[in-house]
Amino acid sequence: xxxxxxxxxxxxxxxxxxxxxxxxxxxxxxxxxxxxxxxxxxxxxxxxxxxxxxxxxxxxxxxxxxxxxxxxxxxxxxxxxxxxxxxxxxxxxxxxxxxxxxxxxxxxxxxxxxxxxxxxxxxxxxxxxxxxxxxxxxxxxxxxxxxxxxxxxxxxxxxxxxxxxxxxxxxxxxxxxxxxxxxxxxxxxxxxxxxxxxxxxxxxxxxxxxxxxxxxxxxxxxxxxxxxxxxxxxxxxxxxxxxxxxxxxxxxxxxxxxxxxxxxxxxxxxxxxxxxxxxxxxxxxxxxxxxxxxxxxxxxxxxxxxxxxxxxxxxx
Amino acid sequence: xxxxxxxxxxxxxxxxxxxxxxxxxxxxxxxxxxxxxxxxxxxxxxxxxxxxxxxxxxxxxxxxxxxxxxxxxxxxxxxxxxxxxxxxxxxxxxxxxxxxxxxxxxxxxxxxxxxxxxxxxxxxxxxxxxxxxxxxxxxxxxxxxxxxxxxxxxxxxxxxxxxxxxxxxxxxxxxxxxxxxxxxxxxxxxxxxxxxxxxxxxxxxxxxxxxxxxxxxxxxxxxxxxxxxxxxxxxxxxxxxxxxxxxxxxxxxxxxxxxxxxxxxxxxxxxxxxxxxxxxxxxxxxxxxxxxxxxxxxxxxxxxxxxxxxxxxxxxxxxx
Amino acid sequence: xxxxxxxxxxxxxxxxxxxxxxxxxxxxxxxxxxxxxxxxxxxxxxxxxxxxxxxxxxxxxxxxxxxxxxxxxxxxxxxxxxxxxxxxxxxxxxxxxxxxxxxxxxxxxxxxxxxxxxxxxxxxxxxxxxxxxxxxxxxxxxxxxxxxxxxxxxxxxxxxxxxxxxxxxxxxxxxxxxxxxxxxxxxxxxxxxxxxxxxxxxxxxxxxxxxxxxxxxxxxxxxxxxxxxxxxxxxxxxxxxxxxxxxxxxxxxxxxxxxxxxxxxxxxxxxxxxxxxxxxxxxxxxxxxxxxxxxxxxxxxxxxxxxxxxxxxxxxxxxxxxxxxxxxxxxxxxxxxxxxxxxxxxx
Numbered sequence: 001x002x003x004x005x006x007x008x009x010x011x012x013x014x015x016x017x018x019x020x021x022x023x024x025x026x027x028x029x030x031x032x033x034x035x036x037x038x039x040x041x042x043x044x045x046x047x048x049x050x051x052x053x054x055x056x057x058x059x060x061x062x063x064x065x066x067x068x069x070x071x072x073x074x075x076x077x078x079x080x081x082x083x084x085x086x087x088x089x090x091x092x093x094x095x096x097x098x099x100x101x102x103x104x105x106x107x108x109x110x111x112x113x114x115x116x117x118x119x120x121x122x123x124x125x126x127x128x129x130x131x132x133x134x135x136x137x138x139x140x141x142x143x144x145x146x147x148x149x150x151x152x153x154x155x156x157x158x159x160x161x162x163x164x165x166x167x168x169x170x171x172x173x174x175x176x177x178x179x180x181x182x183x184x185x186x187x188x189x190x191x192x193x194x195x196x197x198x199x200x201x202x203x204x205x206x207x208x209x210x211x212x213x214x215x216x217x218x219x220x221x222x223x224x225x226x227x228x229x230x231x232x233x234x235x236x237x238x239x240x241x242x243x244x245x246x247x248x249x250x251x252x253x254x255x256x257x258x259x260x261x262x263x264x265x266x267x268x269x270x271x272x273x274x275x276x277x278x279x280x281x282x283x284x285x286x287x288x289x290x291x292x293x294x295x296x297x298x299x300x301x302x303x304x305x306x307x308x309x310x311x312x313x314x315x316x
Numbered sequence: 317x318x319x320x321x322x323x324x325x326x327x328x329x330x331x332x333x334x335x336x337x338x339x340x341x342x343x344x345x346x347x348x349x350x351x352x353x354x355x356x357x358x359x360x361x362x363x364x365x366x367x368x369x370x371x372x373x374x375x376x377x378x379x380x381x382x383x384x385x386x387x388x389x390x391x392x393x394x395x396x397x398x399x400x401x402x403x404x405x406x407x408x409x410x411x412x413x414x415x416x417x418x419x420x421x422x423x424x425x426x427x428x429x430x431x432x433x434x435x436x437x438x439x440x441x442x443x444x445x446x447x448x449x450x451x452x453x454x455x456x457x458x459x460x461x462x463x464x465x466x467x468x469x470x471x472x473x474x475x476x477x478x479x480x481x482x483x484x485x486x487x488x489x490x491x492x493x494x495x496x497x498x499x500x501x502x503x504x505x506x507x508x509x510x511x512x513x514x515x516x517x518x519x520x521x522x523x524x525x526x527x528x529x530x531x532x533x534x535x536x537x538x539x540x541x542x543x544x545x546x547x548x549x550x551x552x553x554x555x556x557x558x559x560x561x562x563x564x565x566x567x568x569x570x571x572x573x574x575x576x577x578x579x580x581x582x583x584x585x586x587x588x589x590x591x592x593x594x595x596x597x598x599x600x601x602x603x604x605x606x607x608x609x610x611x612x613x614x615x616x617x618x619x620x621x622x623x624x625x626x627x628x629x630x631x632x633x634x635x636x
Numbered sequence: 637x638x639x640x641x642x643x644x645x646x647x648x649x650x651x652x653x654x655x656x657x658x659x660x661x662x663x664x665x666x667x668x669x670x671x672x673x674x675x676x677x678x679x680x681x682x683x684x685x686x687x688x689x690x691x692x693x694x695x696x697x698x699x700x701x702x703x704x705x706x707x708x709x710x711x712x713x714x715x716x717x718x719x720x721x722x723x724x725x726x727x728x729x730x731x732x733x734x735x736x737x738x739x740x741x742x743x744x745x746x747x748x749x750x751x752x753x754x755x756x757x758x759x760x761x762x763x764x765x766x767x768x769x770x771x772x773x774x775x776x777x778x779x780x781x782x783x784x785x786x787x788x789x790x791x792x793x794x795x796x797x798x799x800x801x802x803x804x805x806x807x808x809x810x811x812x813x814x815x816x817x818x819x820x821x822x823x824x825x826x827x828x829x830x831x832x833x834x835x836x837x838x839x840x841x842x843x844x845x846x847x848x849x850x851x852x853x854x855x856x857x858x859x860x861x862x863x864x865x866x867x868x869x870x871x872x873x874x875x876x877x878x879x880x881x882x883x884x885x886x887x888x889x890x891x892x893x894x895x896x897x898x899x900x901x902x903x904x905x906x907x908x909x910x911x912x913x914x915x916x917x918x919x920x921x922x923x924x925x926x927x928x929x930x931x932x933x934x935x936x937x938x939x940x941x942x943x944x945x946x947x948x949x950x951x952x953x954x955x956x957x958x959x960x961x962x963x964x965x966x967x968x969x970x971x972x973x974x975x976x977x978x979x980x981x982x983x
Binding site for chain 3: 361508509510537539557587
């Protein structure tokens with residue numbers, strides 16, 4: 001992978017380098033590698049596209065105009081129109097919102113659940129608690145993500161989740177399912193770090209100062225997990241995007257007429273060989289680039305945060 | 317020594333890449349080991365003592381490299397040997413034992429298998445003969461019930477016994493030279509005494525020469541005939557043990573001897589050497605010890621003092 | 637501090653199924669330890685692997701619960717106290733660790749490491765920087781180290797930070813678990829001098845655990861030799877090292893390299909391996925390796941025997957040669973002794 005050009009030593013100024021300074025240093029190092037730069041730019045572009053979709057979409061993504069159906073890319077419609085006359089570019093931009101939303105929230109759920117379980121299991125290693133948690137994690141780990149998602153949504157059915165006055169659209173189900181299955185992977189990563197660090201002498205030193213278990217977990221151990229978790233989270237966002245697209249492709253994700261890259265691909269199924277290439281190509285490109293972008297960023301982060309490079313001075 | 321030395325190291329230089337260039341880890345080490353001699357190499361961390369030993373065995377891992385000097389064993393140039401010739405040499409003429417007996421043995425094989433492997437590699441005998449020889453080796457190093465223990469795995473032995481097994485593996489093919497890199501550092505004191513007694517006995521029985529690397533000054537004083545003191549990749553002083561310890565000439569040796577606690581001490585504060593040894597590979601101009609030397613002169617900072625004979629010892633110091 | 641009859645058993649980890657089948661195997665790490673530490677003295681604790689010396693150190697600082705026995709500090713029984721109650725205990729008794737790599741959190745700066753105990757002590761936020769600067773100065777480090785991370789420090793510097801952290805709790809009794817074992821020779825001397833200096837400056841009482849007799853001899857006035865979870869000999873350092881009574885102590889001293897003085901003498905080394913704590917045998921644990929072993933040694937555990945006011949041995953060679961009754965023991969160290977100890981041995 002990309003070699004990080006000799007990372008700069010931290011400047012030891014009057015005060016301890018604060019969080020902002022360390023993040024800036026992290027960013028600098030990631031951007032120093034070519035592929036990391038590319039990944040970061042792609043991710044930035046996708047995030048901006050999603051965020052600004054309402055502002056920069058040339059058209060309403062759900063506006064149907066059969067007069068304009070199946071138009072090839074032109075100045076008016078940069079990516080052409082689909083079989084219902086909807087502008088593909090606009091739909092793609094709005095689709096980015098869904099993809100990112102699913103990716104990020106699912107990872108967030110996975111992080112919360114995984115960190116809690118992994119920390120408890122690692123800290124209390126040797127007890128029944130650890131066995132219970134880790135065996136459950138092992139069992140969950142064996143469930144294939146996509147199959148699981150398809151099965152559950154297939155059984156539960158598509159349609160919004162209603163909790164009293166709140167109505168969460170189908171994507172909510174996808175987010176919950178994917179987040180649920182991220183928990184074991186995150187738990188494992190956290191567990192291995194916590195297991196090693198819990199035995200360290202500095203934990204004993206805190207105990208002899210009177211700290212209780214919770215304090216120790218929160219103030220000593222967690223910070224050691226950040227590096228591997230950042231890398232893992234970034235890569236999982238990419239996976240979440242693919243899962244969302246896959247579910248929407250088979251009709252179990254985002255429901256029409258809301259745009260999603262997956263459902264756009266599904267719509268384009270009939271037109272792959274009949275000449276209207278812009279229907280499948282553009283959504284496909286969006287998915288590919290976004291996933292590649294997150295993967296590159298994740299790889300670059302992994303290289304930069306490699307604990308063996310700690311001598312270079314970066315401490316996150 | 318009037319007899320031809322068994323091992324001659326001349327101006328050995330080892331370096332490894334450290335951007336932007338190369339860093340010197342060993343800076344021109346010259347040392348002899350005669351037949352039947354026990355030569356000790358003492359130094360703190362970063363002194364390059366282990367690297368020097370690895371160089372004799374041609375075991376320097378890349379990207380580290382031998383970048384200068386010569387190593388001759390029984391007259392043959394070690395550095396010019398092919399890989400195949402090196403392999404033949406290792407284990408049969410020169411052997412090495414390391415600090416950690418746990419990681420020096422493969423946990424997946426019985427020690428019988430590991431021993432017979434060594435024996436069969438260097439002596440062309442049948443497996444059965446090799447196994448018999450292996451049992452012999454175990455009894456030589458003092459492992460009880462040797463034939464039965466051949467079937468044991470490394471983790472079934474204690475640390476001291478493992479080190480004995482390793483010594484056995486090292487001398488199984490009757491090498492002339494045994495290089496011991498901190499063989500007892502990880503062992504308890506009483507076990508250390510056992511291992512040292514074993515090495516003494518093997519020296520007497522096999523006429524073995526020993527290159528003994530350690531940071532334990534007292535151990536070297538008891539066990540070795542000659543001692544070389546290394547610091548930051550260079551030999552500071554070298555000579556017969558009694559002379560060196562009773563009348564050290566190099567300021568580093570003197571300071572080192574003064575800061576080691578002894579059993580006869582009274583409890584007064586130990587003398588210390590200010591600062592810390594430089595990490596391996598630091599670029600140093602002039603004498604490596606100049607920055608910490610109590611009698612440093614201007615010359616020491618710019619010119620590297622050569623290792624010169626002084627009253628029966630060799631000393632690398634402008635003041636000697 | 638007084639320990640009486642302290643025992644410590646560790647249960648061995650077992651798989652889920654075999655643990656249900658039979659009672660767990662235990663490892664007896666500490667076997668009836670009696671020890672008294674006088675105020676102001678430096679006592680050394682020597683032993684090899686499996687002797688239980690680190691376990692004893694951790695038990696004394698209440699990092700480990702003991703299975704039975706009592707530990708009293710200044711008369712107060714702290715054996716069963718919980719974390720909250722031990723808060724004040726830990727402001728008096730602290731520990732420094734052996735491994736400089738794991739004794740500091742790699743993701744915390746030195747300043748953060750020192751702030752933790754200061755916060756516990758109640759030092760206000762505003763005073764923390766100056767107080768931690770003062771602590772660093774006490775161990776010979778400048779204030780610029782506050783912002784450094786452990787990987788930017790050398791082993792010796794890390795150990796100094798560990799000492800500063802322990803001192804931050806203003807202890808009067810410092811337990812040092814092999815603090816110099818992982819350091820180079822020249823650094824060992826520096827840290828030893830530092831500890832000796834701190835001891836006299838702050839009037840500390842110290843327990844110094846080590847496997848290295850030369851170090852213990854240098855710094856302690858009394859020494860306790862441990863073997864297989866028991867203290868086999870206790871006495872003034874000069875006495876024990878010059879004329880050890882227990883065969884193991886003799887072997888230990890004989891095996892310690894003595895430099896030039898040791899040349900030419902080839903003592904028979906002690907045979908056998910260190911004891912396996914998980915399979916305790918009846919009788920004296922040293923019997924399998926002892927040169928003077930007698931039949932009773934293998935059956936009956938020797939009880940401590942008072943050889944003199946300051947010397948105690950556990951060995952059948954001496955059973956039955958008890959010197960006369962209560963000799964008042966005077967503390968062997970030089971500095972102030974607040975109280976003279978009462979009769980310290982059970983017999």
